[in-house]
Every structure is written in structure tokens, then in C-alpha cells.
Amino acid sequence: MSPRYEAPVRDLAATTRKHAALDNDFYRHWQSVPLPYTQVDVFAREFYARTVNTSVMVALSVLHTEDLAARVECVKNLYSEYGNGDPAKAHLLLLEQFLSDLLTRLGDRHVHPDDLRTGDPLPSTTAFSTGQRALFTNDDQRIVQGALLGQEHLAYSMLVRLYEGVRNYKHLYGEDEFHEACEYFYVHIGEAEKEHREQAVVSAVQVCRTDADLARVRRGFDGFLDLTAAYWAGVHDAMLAA
Ligand SMILES: [Fe+2]
Numbered sequence: 001m002s003p004r005y006e007a008p009v010r011d012l013a014a015t016t017r018k019h020a021a022l023d024n025d026f027y028r029h030w031q032s033v034p035l036p037y038t039q040v041d042v043f044a045r046e047f048y049a050r051t052v053n054t055s056v057m058v059a060l061s062v063l064h065t066e067d068l069a070a071r072v073e074c075v076k077n078l079y080s081e082y083g084n085g086d087p088a089k090a091h092l093l094l095l096e097q098f099l100s101d102l103l104t105r106l107g108d109r110h111v112h113p114d115d116l117r118t119g120d121p122l123p124s125t126t127a128f129s130t131g132q133r134a135l136f137t138n139d140d141q142r143i144v145q146g147a148l149l150g151q152e153h154l155a156y157s158m159l160v161r162l163y164e165g166v167r168n169y170k171h172l173y174g175e176d177e178f179h180e181a182c183e184y185f186y187v188h189i190g191e192a193e194k195e196h197r198e199q200a201v202v203s204a205v206q207v208c209r210t211d212a213d214l215a216r217v218r219r220g221f222d223g224f225l226d227l228t229a230a231y232w233a234g235v236h237d238a239m240l241a242a
């Protein structure tokens, strides 16, 4: 890691806090009170549609980063996304289980994980996924690493905020049952996203040799944050209209 760019990369990563990708009306609404089924259903489908691509993006960051040390950091993240070798602990599977179970408890019919995949996502969610893929397949590894830095720095704070909102539905579960069901959140908050965050700093610093490199990392990073802000705004609007 070239120590010269470590502090600037960390400063860049810290800007997530005040960005609309994180400081926004969706999170305020989600955390406010228990919401009706129709709104939680919108959240669940759109969050699933967005998150289904997360591990694929990490895989793309491996392919689209030439720097060996940076690549190795991305591989660690990818391995973690796929449950550290245990398919039953793959993050996407934990999420499917959590969301379908929450909707089942909140509504009056059983919701199967496959039900989360029915219907088209919102245009704003599709725009997020398209823009995200463009960033993660960019020919410039510095753009790719900037996008990954954004994704992984938002992830920890996102999961904390989502979890705080999920606690509004705790009454639908038994005391122990609730915490068992929340495994998706706990793996991320307790460990995975802390590590991914740090791994993304290491890999972003690794591709910075000059100020121009840092500017390219920033472009990928800002691009990812702006896409995320628009995604949450779309989800929030659709929830209010549901
Ligand atoms: Fe994950």
C-alpha cells in the first residue's frame, strides 16, 4: 500500500456520512415507526433487486482490477459474500430468508423467497443496477476501486440503519426468534462490512500513485454514491405511494 494516498482515501471514504446516499428521507422513514405491509413489501422487493447484484459487483472488481495486491483484497471480500465457503451462509441467501420471513409475519399469507423475484423493479432501481455495472466494469481500475470504496463504505452504515428500522417489527417475533432471524444484519454489522470497508481502503490506495489516480478513484466513488442516493429516493417515493 502506498502510504502517501492512505489519508486522502480515508478522507474521501468519510464523506459518505453527509451524502444523500446515507443522510436521506428513506432512512428517516424506515426508522420512524412500524410501516404497513404494502410499504415494507416495496422496500423488500427493491432492496432485494438491488442487493442481488452486490456479490457480482465484487466479482467484477476482481476481474477489472489489474493490481495484484488490490485484487487480493477484493477476493477476500468476495469469499465473505459467499459465506466464507459455506453456501448456507451466503449473504444473499440470508437476506432472502430474512425478507420473505418478515413479509410472512407482517402479512396474512406465506411469502416464499422466490416471490421476491417476481415483477419488475422500479425504473430507479434498474437505473442503479445499470449504472453500478458500468462503474464496476470500467476499463480504468481506479474507477472500479472508487466504486467499490463507495459500495463498501456505505454498506456498514446502511445495514445499521436498516437494522434499526427492522427493530420496529420485533413484536412479530419471539425474543430469541428475532435475533436468529436477524443473522443477515449481524454478520454484516459484527464483522463482514467492517472488513470489507478496510479491504476497499487497501485496494483503493493500492491503485493510487499520483493525484490524477486519486481523482479517478474519486470519480468512481462519487458516481456510486450519487446512484445510491437516487435509488433510495426512488424507493422512498414508491413506498409513500404504496
Ligand atoms: Fe454481504
Ligand SMILES: [Fe+2]
Binding pocket: 077, 152, 155, 192, 193, 196, 197
Ligand atoms: Fe460488503
